Amino acid sequence: xxxxxxxxxxxxxxxxxxxxxxxxxxxxxxxxxxxxxxxxxxxxxxxxxxxxxxxxxxxxxxxxxxxxxxxxxxxxxxxxxxxxxxxxxxxxxxxxxxxxxxxxxxxxxxxxxxxxxxxxxxxxxxxxxxxxxxxxxxxxxxxxxxxxxxxxxxxxxxxxx
Numbered sequence: 001x002x003x004x005x006x007x008x009x010x011x012x013x014x015x016x017x018x019x020x021x022x023x024x025x026x027x028x029x030x031x032x033x034x035x036x037x038x039x040x041x042x043x044x045x046x047x048x049x050x051x052x053x054x055x056x057x058x059x060x061x062x063x064x065x066x067x068x069x070x071x072x073x074x075x076x077x078x079x080x081x082x083x084x085x086x087x088x089x090x091x092x093x094x095x096x097x098x099x100x101x102x103x104x105x106x107x108x109x110x111x112x113x114x115x116x117x118x119x120x121x122x123x124x125x126x127x128x129x130x131x132x133x134x135x136x137x138x139x140x141x142x143x144x145x146x147x148x149x150x151x152x153x154x155x156x157x158x159x160x161x
Contacts, residue, residue: 035125038079039105039160045078046070046122046130052139054132059085065132065139067120071107074122075159083159090157091117097158105160108144110152117154 035043055064059073068087075081084090090107097106102123110119121131124141129149132139142149 035104036160039103041078042074042105042122042160043124046074046124049074049139050130050141052132054135054137054139056135058132067132070130070132070139071120071122079160081159087117087120090120091154093157093159095158097156099153099156102156103158103160105158107157107159109154109156110149111154112152119152123156 049061049065049070052061052070053064054066056066057069058064058066059069061073065073068085068090071090072083072085075083084093087109091109093107097103102108104123104125106123108121108123108129109117110121111117112119119131121129121142123129123144127144128141129144130139130141133142144150144153
């Protein structure tokens with residue numbers, strides 16, 4: 001019998017350092033829904049890439065990632081899904097997720113330089129998201145309640161059901 005400890009490990013990682021309920025533009029749900037096996041696989045794969053260097057146009061752990069390349073890679077490898085490779089393609093997905101009910105695995109979208117979505121990440125729970133930030137950066141987890149992310153947040157897409 002195979003023991004699946006990954007959901008518990010992911011949950012433990014998410015809870016480290018949490019204190020209180022953060023206030024943020026996209027609200028953290030009061031009660032978290034259970035994480036299903038596909039969500040768990042997506043989160044585990046995404047967390048395994050923390051520290052990978054940012055590279056414009058990058059789409060592999062060997063060469064680095066840009067934000068949409070990271071998302072495309074994680075969902076292809078962990079869930080067998082082929083998501084759009086660009087932020088405009090991710091933004092055009094029809095399955096919107098309500099900002100006050102984000103679930104782990106939802107995609108969060110940002111407009112960093114205007115109205116057009118030009119940055120994206122993977123919501124990991126507890127008000128945090130994982131992304132490949134920018135030139136000189138590395139894949140990391142940030143908090144949605146940070147003022148920068150609140151100002152630039154443009155919505156979310158649910159790609160896992």
